Amino acid sequence: MRIVTKSHFDSRIRAVLGPTNTGKTHLAIERMCGHASGAIGFPLRLLAREVYDKVCRIKGEAQCALITGEERIEPPSARYFLCTAEAMPRNGGGKAFVALDEAQIGADRERGHIFTDRLLHARGRDETMLLGSATLEPMVRQLVPRAEIEERPRFSVLTHAGSAKLSRLPPRSAIVAFSVEQVYQVAELLRRFRGGAAVVMGALSPQTRNAQVELFQSGEVDYIVATDAIGMGLNLDVHHVAFAALTKYDGVRQRRLYPAEMAQIAGRAGRHQTDGTFGTLSGNRRGAPLELTEDEVYAIENHHFAPVTKLFWREPDPRFDSLDTLIGDLEAHPRTEGLTRAPEAIDLSVLKRLAEQDDIARDISGAGQVRRFWEACQLPDFRQQGADAHARFVARLWRDLRGGHIGADFVAARISELGNTSGDIDTLQGRLAAIRSWAYICQRPDWVLARDEMAERARAAEAKLSDALHGRLRERFVNRRTSVLMKGMGKDAGLLRVELQDDGQVTVEGEPIGHLEGFRFVVDAEAPSEERKLMLAAAEKHMAGLLAAKAQKLVSDELGELRIHRGQVLRGDQPVATLERGKSPSRPRLVMAKELGQMDPAHRDRLQGALDHWLEGQLAPLAPLRALEDAATDPEAGTEVRALLLTLADRNGTTRREDAGLAHVPKEKRPFLRRLGVNIGSLDVFVPALLKPAPRKLLRDLGLDRRPVNEGMEAVIEGGKHPPAGYRRAGKQAIRIDMAEKLFRAAHERRARTPQSKDIRGFPVDLALATSMGLLPENFRSLMKDAGFRPGQVEELTEGFYGPPRPVLWTWRAPRKDFAPSRSKHRGSQRADVKKGPKRASKGQNQRGPRRPAEPKGDGGAAFAGLADLLGKS
Known part of the structure; x- marks a missing residue:
């Protein structure tokens, strides 16, 4: 046994450790691209492929290689190698930069010895980088003492969100299960109730996995169901991770996940600066509720886990003198502290089983044959059938390899058989696993004749099977119509593309949901019961617009362009229908002209329905007026508010404040009025939405407002003697009443902010806002006077002094008792003005404004206010 703890080169060794979402892999990619050459070993073929694509975009395909068990893309000029850990060179291959990702897998029972060997x-x-969890730090210090250890914090916060039912999971969630059956079960429920989910499992090919991930990343589905393979570096836009189970089978027993394993999976939530949450899936009928313990939650949220105290090791350079010698070396114990003998992996199990079979073992002699036989036993069990079934497959393979190479015709026939794309999901997955075995076999340098051609055929078959599997998964676990309808129930419903086809079919984002029979919506008869409510809800949201469009088309086809004028519907100058008073002024009843009444009854009814829907679309600008009329019948309004609403509705959304009867409206009813869009101003009570050009013009055309209408409804217009509807007189000009209220409000706010003293009794008023509206200064003063504002006199500069004059100070007194401004923050200052009255003017104060007597309490205030006006004019 040979343990190397120092590099043969005087290179820098860095151990970058930390939880998920710390940018470790991104850092390794940047460092590698900064060197002349490099190699990175990854735990998964999927992850190696993902990083290979990234490096190709940076360096170009000619300089990048991808080497895994089943795939080998190695251009002659390649300098940057992205590999699985098993396929990367043991000693780094002489590259300037070498990195090992997820190095803590050295503690895994099945593959740990591979990662331990690469770590050592x-x-x-020039540079070596070891990437992994912070739990690996003690082993790095012990086994690689020269390494510089660098800990990186997580970019985002990971928070426990508790347990939630599948129906309550937020969008952009990942549900993690630990068996294929549970993955399918959860995905099926999501298809039924949430429109579907993407499915990601370690057994999928990279092409299928990427296609499924794209379903999720593009937003076509909001959920992804995955096995724990999701925890190994798959970068997804996941906001929440939910565990569908907390136990898994580790090859020996069913056990509860370790906190570090939970964190590796939960850490997929919240990428880069986006925070994430994790929790469990409730509603499990089997056994006790699924809950994380407080200690597990604390460990995951704070990234505190028990350190790794041992790494699995197996002799990486065994002797091939005989099968017994090979097995003895592979079962040898390490002699370095911190390393422990790896459990029997499936390749060693297959070797021992076949070595016991005389018909196989007796023909294996010599180091070359033993080495070749061991390489055959290392074929991965892609089909996950266990040691016995896999040993039989290897034995059949060895019979072909023992005599030399496997014939190209035989390999081509097997690949052709497995390339059949018919069948269900399980059948296709079985074929994909088998084709991965043949792809691995075809990658070996001396196993197959016409190796390059056979490898290309295997890749093509895998691509076909991957596309077919993606299609089956999408067909089974994604219901695009439900997905679209679910999104339509959310805040972005207005963005959905809802269309009415020429044949009457109604589609949402291209998915049919029903059809129109006349002007009645009929749900798709083939839709399952759980979708019918969604379809009806979607139709309710969008049907008004569709019916209006259909009516417009029908009316245009039958009658041409129509318009409303003076209570009539005209085609050119010819009356088509008359608008009579309906249930309310804003809901007129359409009566067709006598000439149209002579049509065939069926055709007449069809046209009457089209005209009714056309009229409903034309009356849309009066929706705020209809809201007032409807609220007047609401018991919540009360008698006093009902009177005000009826007045507003009768006067088309505007009334003078003295006519509104506000003194009788309780203060607690003001929020009710605000919800209806009613604005209580200083001089007027009005609905701003009805001061726009469209509703004012429509009110005139319907004959509901006989006053002249200003087509553009500009803020200020000339000619204030007889102002149009929605305007208030302002000297020789007229101002829209909502713009006038804006000026009054700005003056009151300035008054509230200006401190008063014995020397200063007044406040400045900024004329810039009025000037920007187009209101002349003398007309501005006239308007402000109506609201109780009085300007002081302009103070002339003393002779010999130059500069701008002192600003004119204004004063305010309510014109009448009922005219107090609606904003509560002004009421206190109003009462203060009334109670205190004016004090003795300081020197020069008389030049700024007239003195006024205090307004007495009681009902006589209005009379004394009038007297004050007379005094001000004298």
Whole structure:
């Protein structure tokens, strides 16, 4: 036995340790690409392929090689090698940089001795990097004392989220199971209730795995169901990891996962700076509820685990004098502290079984034959059939290898048989496992005649089977229609592509959900019962628009372009229908012209329905007005609020404050009004949504508002003597009432922020906002006066002084008792002004504003306010 603890080269050895999502692998890729050559060993073929693709994008395919048991891509000019740990050179192959990923697998019963050997012997000429869990630190210090140990923290926070039912799992979740049966069971439930899931298992080929991952990454499905293979470096956009089980079979017994194993899997949640959560899947009917203990949760969240105290070892360089000598070396005990003999792996089990068979063992003599036989026994058990069944397969293989090479015709026939893409998921998975065995066999340098051609055939067969398996998995575990409908129930429902086909079929993102019979939606008759509610819900969300589109098309085909004018529906200048008062002003009833009433009854009813739906679409801008009318009948409103709502509805969403009866509206009802979009301003009570051009024009066309309408509904317009609907007079101009309220609110906020003293009784008002609206200064003062604001006089500069004049200070007094501003933060200052009254003016104060007597309490306040106005004018 030979243990190497020092490199043959004077190279730097770094051990980069830490939990998942610390960027260890990314760091190794960057370091390797900075050297002239390099090699990295990975625990999985899938991970090696993923990193190979990344390095190819950086360095180009001509400089990159991928070497695994089943696949070998090695251009002549390759300088960067991405390998599985078993396939990487034991001593580093003379590369400038060498790295071993997931080095803590040295403690694994089946493959641990491979990783231990690479940890001890694989060295780069200039730099060596050992990547793994922090639990490996004691063994690195003991076995590789020259290594510089660097610990890296996790980029994101991992938090325990408890237990949740499958139906309550958040989107972007990964569910981890430890048997194929449980993976299928969970995926089937997700297909039924959540539209489906991607499926990832270690037995899948890289092509199938990548296709399934793309289903999840693209957002076509929001869930992924996987085995613990997901814990080995697969970078997914996972926010939550749920354990469907906490026990697994480790090849010897069924046992509970170790906390470090749980953390390796849970750490897939939250990539880079995005935090993640983990928990368990509840609702398990078998046995006790699935729960993590407090100690396990603490260990996972804080990345504190029991250190690795031993690594498995097996003689990496056995003697091949005889089978007995080979077996003896492979079963030898290590003589280095910290290493322990590896349990009997399947390759050694197969070797011992076949060595006991006389018809095989008696013909194996000489070091060359023994070595070749041992290489055959090392064929991986891709089919996972156990030592006995795998030994029979190796024995059949050895009979062909014993005499030399396996014939190309025989290999081609086997590959052709396995390339059949018919069958179910289990059948295809069995064929994929078998083809992986033949891909491994074809990669050996001296096993198969026409090796390159046979290897290419094996890869092609694997690709075909992978595509077929992906299709079967998608067909069984993804219901795209349910997935689309589930997304439609969320916040992005408005983004879904809902279409009405020419034949009346209704589709969501291309998936049919039903059809229209006239203007009635009928659910797809072939849909299962669990989908029917989703389809009806989706139809309810989008059907109004679809019916309007159908009505528009039907009306256009029958009558051409229509418009509403003065209570009529016109085609050009010809009346098609009259709009009569319906249940409410905003719901007029359409009566077709007499000429159209002479049509065939069936055709007339069809056209009447189309016109009704067309009208409903045209009336959409009046939805806020309809909300007022509906709320007036709501018992929650109460008598006082109902009166205000009826007034607003009758006046098309605007009324003067003195006509609103606000004194009778309880304060606790104000939130109810706000939810309806009602704004209680200083001078007006109004609904801002009804001050837009579309509803104002529609109100005029329906004949509900006889006042003139300003088509553009600009903030300020000229001519304030008879302002249009929705405007308030402002001197010789008119301002939209919501814009006027914006000016009043800005002045009140400035008043509330300005401290008062015996020398300063007033507050400045910024004219910039009014000027930006287009309101002239003299018209601004006229408007502000209506709301109780009074400007002081401009103070002239003393002779000999230059500069801008002092700002004009304004004062405010409510025009009437009921006109207090709606904002509560202004009420206190209003009461203070009323109670205190003006104090003696300081020197120069008379130039800024008139003195006013205090407003007395009681109902006489309005009269004294009028007197104050007269005094201000004198």
